[in-house]
Amino acid sequence: MIDRFRKAFGAIRPEFYRQKHKHLDHYFTFTNYRKIWAISILVMGTAALVPLIVVTMIHYRLIQESVDSELILRTERVASNARRAVTFFLEERLNALRFTVNEIGYDQLTNPDHLAEILRNLKLGFGGLTDLSVIAQTGIQVAYAGPFKLEGKNYSNQAWFVECQKADFYVSEIFRGYRDVPHIIIAVKSFRPDGSFIILRATLETERLIQSLSSYKTGEHADIFLVNRSGIIQTPSNYYGDTFQKMSLPLPDFSPRTHAVMATDSHMRSIVMGYAFIFPQVCDTPFILMVIKQKAGMMKVWLQLRSNINWFVGFGIMVITVVVTITCTFMVNKLYLADKSKAETMALMEQSNQLASIGQLAAGVAHEINNPLALINETAGYVKDMFMIKEHYRQDEELLENIDYILEAVERCGTITRQLLGFTRKFDVKIQKIKLHDVISDVLIFHHKEAEYRNIKVYVDVPEDIPEIETDRGKLQQILLNLVNNAFQAVDTGCILDIHASAQGSDKVSITISDNGCGMPPENLTKIFEPFFTTKERGKGTGLGLTITYGLVRKLHGDISVESKENVGTTFIITLPVRIQEEVREHENPFGR
Amino acid sequence: MKILLVDDEKKFVMMLSKRLALRGIDVDYAFTGEEAMAKIENKKFDVAILDVKMPGIGGIELKRKLNGLTPDTKIIFLTGHGSETDYETGSAEAPYYLAKPLQIEKLVEILYEVTE
Numbered sequence: 001m002i003d004r005f006r007k008a009f010g011a012i013r014p015e016f017y018r019q020k021h022k023h024l025d026h027y028f029t030f031t032n033y034r035k036i037w038a039i040s041i042l043v044m045g046t047a048a049l050v051p052l053i054v055v056t057m058i059h060y061r062l063i064q065e066s067v068d069s070e071l072i073l074r075t076e077r078v079a080s081n082a083r084r085a086v087t088f089f090l091e092e093r094l095n096a097l098r099f100t101v102n103e104i105g106y107d108q109l110t111n112p113d114h115l116a117e118i119l120r121n122l123k124l125g126f127g128g129l130t131d132l133s134v135i136a137q138t139g140i141q142v143a144y145a146g147p148f149k150l151e152g153k154n155y156s157n158q159a160w161f162v163e164c165q166k167a168d169f170y171v172s173e174i175f176r177g178y179r180d181v182p183h184i185i186i187a188v189k190s191f192r193p194d195g196s197f198i199i200l201r202a203t204l205e206t207e208r209l210i211q212s213l214s215s216y217k218t219g220e221h222a223d224i225f226l227v228n229r230s231g232i233i234q235t236p237s238n239y240y241g242d243t244f245q246k247m248s249l250p251l252p253d254f255s256p257r258t259h260a261v262m263a264t265d266s267h268m269r270s271i272v273m274g275y276a277f278i279f280p281q282v283c284d285t286p287f288i289l290m291v292i293k294q295k296a297g298m299m300k301v302w303l304q305l306r307s308n309i310n311w312f313v314g315f316g317i318m319v320i321t322v323v324v325t326i327t328c329t330f331m332v333n334k335l336y337l338a339d340k341s342k343a344e345t346m347a348l349m350e351q352s353n354q355l356a357s358i359g360q361l362a363a364g365v366a367h368e369i370n371n372p373l374a375l376i377n378e379t380a381g382y383v384k385d386m387f388m389i390k391e392h393y394r395q396d397e398e399l400l401e402n403i404d405y406i407l408e409a410v411e412r413c414g415t416i417t418r419q420l421l422g423f424t425r426k427f428d429v430k431i432q433k434i435k436l437h438d439v440i441s442d443v444l445i446f447h448h449k450e451a452e453y454r455n456i457k458v459y460v461d462v463p464e465d466i467p468e469i470e471t472d473r474g475k476l477q478q479i480l481l482n483l484v485n486n487a488f489q490a491v492d493t494g495c496i497l498d499i500h501a502s503a504q505g506s507d508k509v510s511i512t513i514s515d516n517g518c519g520m521p522p523e524n525l526t527k528i529f530e531p532f533f534t535t536k537e538r539g540k541g542t543g544l545g546l547t548i549t550y551g552l553v554r555k556l557h558g559d560i561s562v563e564s565k566e567n568v569g570t571t572f573i574i575t576l577p578v579r580i581q582e583e584v585r586e587h588e589n590p591f592g593r
Numbered sequence: 594m595k596i597l598l599v600d601d602e603k604k605f606v607m608m609l610s611k612r613l614a615l616r617g618i619d620v621d622y623a624f625t626g627e628e629a630m631a632k633i634e635n636k637k638f639d640v641a642i643l644d645v646k647m648p649g650i651g652g653i654e655l656k657r658k659l660n661g662l663t664p665d666t667k668i669i670f671l672t673g674h675g676s677e678t679d680y681e682t683g684s685a686e687a688p689y690y691l692a693k694p695l696q697i698e699k700l701v702e703i704l705y706e707v708t709e
Contacts, residue, residue, distance in 0.1 A: 370673040371602055374693035378608035381697050385615045414694045 014329050016336035027343035033336050040328040048320045056313050060306065067302050068262065071272045071295065075260040079274030079291040082216040082224055083258055086289055089209055091280040093126060093186055093202070094169055101190040101200040109134050109143060109200070116145040122202070130183060130203040135161065137196045146203070148178070164189055164199055169283035174206055174226070174234040182206045182243070210235050213289075221297030226278075227251075228286040240265070240292065249273065252288065260291075270295040351526075366420035373413050380406040420544065431580055434473050436501045436509065437462040443480040444499075447488060454493045462501040469509055469578050475552045476576075482549040483513045483572050490517035490570060507578050516569040525564055556580065594708055595637070598622040599629040599655065600644040600671065605693075612697055618704065626650025633659060638666050639708050642700075645672040667707040671695070 016033035030036060100118055101109070108114045119132040131146020139156025155161040164170035164187045172185040187201040209226075213235060217224050226234040231251040233241050240248045248266045252259070252275045260274035274291035296303075384403040387393035394400075440460055444451075451458050487497050498514045520528070520535075527533045529550040534543035553560040558576040596618060600606045603624055610620040621636065623629035626649050629641075641659055645652040656668045669689040689703050 367673065370693050371605070374673060374695070375602065375605045375608065377694035378605055378612060378697075382608050382612050382615075385612055389615065410694050411696075414692075418692060 014333040014336075015340075016333055024340070024343040024347055027346045029339050029342070030335075033332060036335075037328060037332045040332060041325055044324045044328060045321060048324060049317055052313065052316060052320070056309070059309075063302065063306075067299060071293065071298055072260040072262070075272045075274035075291055075293050076258055078216055078218065078222075078224070079260060079276050079289060080258040082213060082291060083276035083278060083289050085212050085216070086209065086226070086278050086287065087280050089212060090171055090186070090278070090285060091282070093204060094171070094188060094280065094282055096122060096126060097186060097188040097200050097202055098169075098190070101188050101198070106192055106198065109198070112143055112145060112151075115143045119145040128205040128208045130205060133201045135187075135199040135201060137198070142198075160185060160187065161199070165197075167283050171280075171283060171285040171287075173228045173232075173286045176244075177203070184209075206235065216291070219293070219297060221294035223290075223292040225290055226287045227290055229288065234287065237290075240290075247290070249290070249292070262295075265292075272298075351529075362420045366417035369413070370417050373410055373417065377407065377410045377414075380410065416544070431470050432473055433468045433470055434476070435468055436466060436511065439473060439476055440480060440499055440501070440511075443477055443484055446481065447484060450488060451497075454488075456488065456491060456493070456495055456497060458497045458499070460499045462499075463503075466501055466503050466509060467578050469576060470580050471556050471576055475556055479549050479552050479556075479574065480511070480513075482545050483574075486545065486572075487513060487515040487517065487570070490519075491515045492517065504575060508575055509578060510573055510575045512571060512573050514569060514571040519566040519568050519570050520564040521566050522564075525562060528562060529560075594639050594704065595619045595621070596640040596642060596704065597629060597632060597638040597666075598642045599624075599626065599647070599652070600642075601625065601647045602644075602673075609697075613701070616697075616701055618701070626652075626655045629655060630658065633662055633666075637663060640667045640669060640704055642669045642671055645670050669700075669703060669707065 014037075016037065025031065100122070104114075104118065109118075115132055115134065119129060122132065123129050131144065131148065131150075133141050133146070133150060134143040135155055136142045139154050139158075139161055141150055141153045141155065144150045160170050160172055168189045170185070170187040174182050174184050176182055183206060184204045185201060186204060187199050189197050189199050191197045213224050213226070223238045223240060225237040225240070227247050228234055229251075231247050231249075233243050233245055233247050236243055237247070249263070252261075252273070254277060255275075256277070258274065258276040260272055263271055263273045265271050272293045272295060274293075276289045278285045278287040278289055380403055384400065384407070387396070387400060387403065437460075440462065444458060444460070447458070450456070484497070484499075491497065496516050498512070500512045500514070502510055502512075504510050524533075524535065528546050530543075530547065533546075550560055553574055553576075556576055557580050558574055560575075561573050562570065563573070564570040596613070598606055598610055598613075598620055599622070601624055606622045606624065610622050613620045621632055621638070623632055626647055629643075630650070633641075641656075643652040643655055647655075650658075652670055652672075656670075659666055659668065669691065671691050671693065673693045689707065691700065691703075
């Protein structure tokens with residue numbers, strides 16, 4: 001599995017990732033392509049992604065704010081309507097009591113039958129009234145209509161009686177009375193003609209109030225209920241506590257207007273809390289209306305939209321990252337390849353220049369040496385002549401042998417200087433159309449006997465359809481002869497020499513000469529075209545054969561390269577143009593490009 | 594056989610003259626083209642061995658002059674440079690063109706060959 005992954009990565013891995021060319025390193029303009037790659041991806045990725053992310057976040061914030069303000073507005077509206085309903089409910093009943101106490105005479109009010117009649121009528125008009133009672137200034141209940149026997153009860157010490165004396169109207173909290181049924185007491189004070197006052201008191205059932213409140217409940221996540229000023233829940237709440245228990249939300253500060261704020265409940269849910277203090281025109285009440293909406297429920301649509309946007313942005317980020325990565329990889333790879341080819345060219349040029357200057361120097365030295373060499377030759381020759389003439393010396397074999405050593409050495413030097421001078425010879429290239437097969441056959445004639453004798457198999461493969469090339473026959477022969485000679489020297493008895501020609505596109509041909517001989521170590525491979533580089537025994541080779549070959553190939557506008565592996569073999573590849581521009585290049589250096 | 598050896602390398606000329614003389618050849622020599630011209634006016638040579646590159650009158654020019662004066666004198670070129678230009682012009686002008694250092698036996702052989 002890991003191997004397969006590695007293989008897949010190997011196939012798409014960009015060239016610069018395997019940067020392996022220590023010898024070219026100092027020709028490269030940039031050294032660390034992986035770093036350039038990483039930086040370019042980072043910079044381009046950041047430039048592309050940051051605006052997207054920032055805009056998305058601003059957008060989120062704007063939507064969030066507008067959704068919040070919309071929620072607050074809606075909650076406020078609900079709270080405001082509900083408040084009006086509650087206020088109206090209480091006001092209506094207070095006004096009914098006031099009308100009753102003002103309109104009906106004291107005598108009639110204190111008449112139990114008449115009071116029962118009034119209670120019946122009020123029940124018909126408003127419903128939800130349990131009892132009705134009249135209390136004198138002394139706090140003694142003087143008349144009562146209702147299910148209990150409460151006549152004569154003294155209220156003078158009770159809080160509501162004190163309150164009502166002060167404010168003319170009174171609305172109590174919701175509480176459980178003797179019957180354990182939640183109810184509210186409302187009371188109205190009225191002055192009699194003699195200056196004393198009476199209070200008409202009624203007990204209200206809360207059923208209608210609760211119904212009226214729940215009609216404002218919209219959505220399953222909404223809650224609407226009353227609490228008193230100390231936060232005790234008065235009407236049933238779905239989420240924030242039982243009736244007559246402390247509400248689990250913080251008590252809002254007093255405000256004469258309806259308000260809505262963002263808050264968090266005890267379960268850490270985000271909520272919109274609307275509230276209104278209920279105070280009808282005539283008196284204050286202990287009620288605070290609470291309207292609670294859970295944000296999560298109300299923002300479902302927005303959350304869905306946000307999730308869609310998140311997916312889209314996420315996908316966008318992924319696509320941008322992939323595109324940026326591919327683009328950067330491609331560009332950096334192109335840059336790397338351009339840089340690499342530049343580095344290779346520079347390395348090659350440096351090698352060429354080196355070869356050229358060495359060649360020129362060598363030729364110059366050779367020329368200068370030839371004259372003194374000729375003098376040594378003649379002088380030593382003359383000495384030998386003298387010895388040959390004089391009988392005494394002619395017998396001295398050792399002397400003559402030493403003279404011959406000098407002459408041999410001079411002869412060897414002469415060979416070297418002649419070859420050196422060969423580099424700078426003017427090459428008048430004589431162009432003619434030639435068949436590669438013929439040239440190769442001609443060259444091999446020289447080696448026919450040797451191959452037979454040493455049992456070396458020579459395979460020649462020149463395809464029929466290979467084009468005739470325009471080149472200098474003699475020079476090509478010399479090139480091939482040199483290379484075949486080299487190969488014969490490199491292989492042992494029974495080895496194979498393979499000569500193969502092929503067309504390289506429409507304008508080039510290549511000739512490959514491979515042997516399975518001793519091969520060369522890599523360190524020699526770079527030096528083989530240099531003059532005087534030889535691996536042969538001292539005195540056996542001049543180290544000039546391949547240098548001359550190189551010069552000749554360049555002269556024919558071709559290229560020569562070599563591949564070799566120790567103990568596996570060596571391959572020389574010559575590439576020649578099919579058509580050569582005939583130019584007379586008088587003093588051109590054969591090593592120049 | 595009378596030959597004229599012309600080269601600006603004095604010691605070389607002296608040495609070669611001695612060696613050729615040892616081999617029974619009558620050698621006269623000159624160190625410049627002008628000197629050679631003077632010698633030719635007084636004496637007839639069978640062969641002239643000329644250095645291609647000399648200060649003053651060079652080998653090729655000298656050969657042309659000699660051809661005019663004594664058409665029978667055979668010419669052998671000699672050079673220390675041995676470049677292909679020299680070789681090609683040389684061999685176009687004369688049948689023999691020898692590079693230094695040379696082998697005396699070969700030179701003698703050629704001398705006999707041209708005078709045959």
